[in-house]
Amino acid sequence: MLIKKIIIPKNITIFTLRNTSQNIQNWEHKQSSSVILRLITSCQKFYKEERTKMNKIFEEIFNYVKDLEIIDTHEHLPAFENEREKDTDVLKEYLTHYFNRDLISAGLSIDDYQKVLNNKVSLIKRWKLVEPYWEVARNTGYGRALDVSVKALYGVEKIHRSTIEHLNEAFLDSLKPGHFKKVLKEKSKIKVSLLDSNLECDKSFFRSVYRLDNFIYPNTGDDIEQIEKESATKICSLGDWLEICEIMLDKALSIGAVALKSGLAYRRTLKYERVSKNEAENGFNEIFKVKHSPDWENQVFMVGKKFQDYMMHFVLGLANKRNLTFQFHTGIQEGNGNIIYNSDPSLLSNLFLEYPNVDFDIFHIGYPYQQVLSVLAKTFPNVYIDMCWAHIISPTASINALIEWIDSVPINKISAFGGDYCFIDGVYGHQYLARINVSKSLAKKVEDSVFDIEKAKEISRMLFYNNPFKIFKLKGKI
Numbered sequence: 001m002l003i004k005k006i007i008i009p010k011n012i013t014i015f016t017l018r019n020t021s022q023n024i025q026n027w028e029h030k031q032s033s034s035v036i037l038r039l040i041t042s043c044q045k046f047y048k049e050e051r052t053k054m055n056k057i058f059e060e061i062f063n064y065v066k067d068l069e070i071i072d073t074h075e076h077l078p079a080f081e082n083e084r085e086k087d088t089d090v091l092k093e094y095l096t097h098y099f100n101r102d103l104i105s106a107g108l109s110i111d112d113y114q115k116v117l118n119n120k121v122s123l124i125k126r127w128k129l130v131e132p133y134w135e136v137a138r139n140t141g142y143g144r145a146l147d148v149s150v151k152a153l154y155g156v157e158k159i160h161r162s163t164i165e166h167l168n169e170a171f172l173d174s175l176k177p178g179h180f181k182k183v184l185k186e187k188s189k190i191k192v193s194l195l196d197s198n199l200e201c202d203k204s205f206f207r208s209v210y211r212l213d214n215f216i217y218p219n220t221g222d223d224i225e226q227i228e229k230e231s232a233t234k235i236c237s238l239g240d241w242l243e244i245c246e247i248m249l250d251k252a253l254s255i256g257a258v259a260l261k262s263g264l265a266y267r268r269t270l271k272y273e274r275v276s277k278n279e280a281e282n283g284f285n286e287i288f289k290v291k292h293s294p295d296w297e298n299q300v301f302m303v304g305k306k307f308q309d310y311m312m313h314f315v316l317g318l319a320n321k322r323n324l325t326f327q328f329h330t331g332i333q334e335g336n337g338n339i340i341y342n343s344d345p346s347l348l349s350n351l352f353l354e355y356p357n358v359d360f361d362i363f364h365i366g367y368p369y370q371q372v373l374s375v376l377a378k379t380f381p382n383v384y385i386d387m388c389w390a391h392i393i394s395p396t397a398s399i400n401a402l403i404e405w406i407d408s409v410p411i412n413k414i415s416a417f418g419g420d421y422c423f424i425d426g427v428y429g430h431q432y433l434a435r436i437n438v439s440k441s442l443a444k445k446v447e448d449s450v451f452d453i454e455k456a457k458e459i460s461r462m463l464f465y466n467n468p469f470k471i472f473k474l475k476g477k478i
């Protein structure tokens with residue numbers, strides 16, 4: 001039975017004992033046992049040596065990667081540190097997104113989740129509410145990132161009943177100015193983070209990425225009023241709508257936006273058909289026909305798909321003329337339930353073909369469509385892989401995907417890190433996991449003799465800095 005469990009490495013010789021006579025069977029049995037023992041010892045030695053060799057390769061790569069200055073392709077942080085919520089505590093801030101979803105998935109009720117967020121109630125009482133779910137979810141990427149963060153930022157081993165009060169005191173102390181600099185610059189070594197949506201932002205940390213989603217999918221009268229306010233124009237026709245969309249884009253670019261972003265895969269399919277202007281105008285008229293009637297601003301619209309499709313093509317036409325990079329949300333949607341197949345990145349294929357001067361930066365490795373994304377990035381010259389959010393969604397999927405992409409996708413088409421956090425401390429844990437994961441993938445390739453350690457280091461610089469620098473055309477902008 002024992003021998004069946006042993007996987008024998010190729011380079012270990014197996015001695016076969018031949019039965020020649022019944023008389024020597026007992027003797028042979030003894031000798032066989034001795035050979036088996038020697039075989040087990042050889043196997044153990046072999047695997048130990050292999051592990052040590054692999055660990056050494058990983059350590060050498062990680063020792064280099066851990067100090068790299070990096071470009072962070074995507075964040076939702078407050079645009080200025082003084083806009084950070086002050087009426088908070090460690091549970092309220094850390095459970096604004098991501099890990100709260102794992103807790104709810106594990107069984108925490110929405111009512112209890114709301115109670116946990118109430119920082120007016122005793123911390124330990126709220127911890128007890130959340131503890132059973134925390135303990136079963138703490139090994140997810142979201143949970144691990146938080147533990148990594150508190151260890152590095154506050155010297156707390158892990159988030160636990162025995163540490164939560166001490167951790168909270170240290171956390172509250174971090175609400176004073178200087179914490180952004182500590183986390184983003186000193187601890188995470190981030191050159192610049194691309195910030196989703198906020199045109200006005202602290203340029204010592206951020207560059208803005210602009211969204212035109214409200215032009216493609218206006219949701220309420222308020223959305224339209226907001227656009228009228230920002231553009232100081234009254235919108236009376238589809239022509240006005242298109243004209244203002246272009247003006248707003250150029251204004252955003254003139255004040256420092258470096259790329260466009262769409263997050264509409266949370267609300268609809270990524271399949272944008274080509275639609276005639278007439279059909280789009282019908283959709284526009286549907287939502288505008290009652291404009292200026294009382295309470296119009298608060299109405300929720302069901303803006304037609306044809307209108308949305310036309311507008312996405314219109315926006316991509318603008319981006320194509322300006323040679324812009326366009327970030328697309330694909331794959332997993334944050335939250336506790338959505339329609340995953342709406343966000344399959346292959347649904348964007350017609351857009352990749354029709355807008356060759358737009359560089360499509362495909363978010364979140366398309367998880368769980370990372371292999372689909374592999375084919376898209378391999379074949380389309382204007383499709384790039386962005387690992388933002390991915391290292392905490394699934395560290396293992398990120399490692400394996402990168403191992404595979406190195407085989408299938410040119411290495412200049414992948415950006416390794418985007419924090420995608422709404423709160424500052426999460427960024428540290430995420431970038432640390434990203435550095436570990438990338439080092440593990442590269443170490444595997446070195447072990448397989450695809451390239452040597454020096455090349456692995458060069459590739460890590462590309463993944464974390466040079467590639468996003470080129471993909472987002474940041475020359476002269478950071």
Ligand SMILES: [Zn+2]
Binds near residue numbers: 074075076196420
């Ligand atoms: Zn995001």
